[in-house]
Amino acid sequence: MATENKNLSEYDKNTIPNAKDFRFGIVVSEWNDTITEGLYNGAFEALIDCDVPAQQIIRWNVPGSFELIYGAKKMLQTQNVDAVIVIGCVIQGQTKHFDFVCEGVTQGIKDLNVQTDIPVIFCVLTDNNIQQSIDRSGGVHGNKGTEAAIAAIKMAYIRQQASMTHSFTQPLLASGAIQIEDTPIKIEKE
Ligand SMILES: Nc1c(NC[C@H](O)[C@H](O)[C@H](O)CO)[nH]c(=O)[nH]c1=O
């Protein structure tokens, strides 16, 4: 399903875990800042709407989307957060630079998700023109920042549940008292 068939701002609070104790880092690119500010506002407002206290939301700015990788890495290393959202807007120009920035950021953020224990949510628009960016940062297609905030809450919850399960079962597994079969983690509203 393409974005044009889905409103990025829609979410059902009944399907979202309790987020009041989670801490979130948000790294925002300054390139195309009218767009990235709209994405940030969507993310911030969604977190607040899901009962995250404002003082549990940390914002850092970086020059461009390529710097989101380093900014997120340092956020993970130095801040006590349960998830990080990276926000950027990359718009096709006259050269191939668009391709390299988009690929570089995508791979870099993927690598952080593989190499670290904290989920990093990819809220980077990679658009052909400014109108597509406007449409996805609070315009006709909703706000990708809102979508990213909801994803961040859900991934922080999955990490929390996995951690609790691990700390409970590890001694039992080590002793051979239990064996774990693959069971899906079901997100339930508390
Ligand atoms: N053209 C865009 C850029 N380019 C800048 C790079 O992200 C980077 O800051 C620079 O190459 C220095 O390392 N960044 C965006 O976020 N959006 C663009 O459209």
Ligand SMILES: CC(=O)[C@@H](O)COP(=O)(O)O
């Ligand atoms: C994504 C970019 O870096 C791009 O917007 C820069 O524009 P240009 O390709 O015309 O240099």
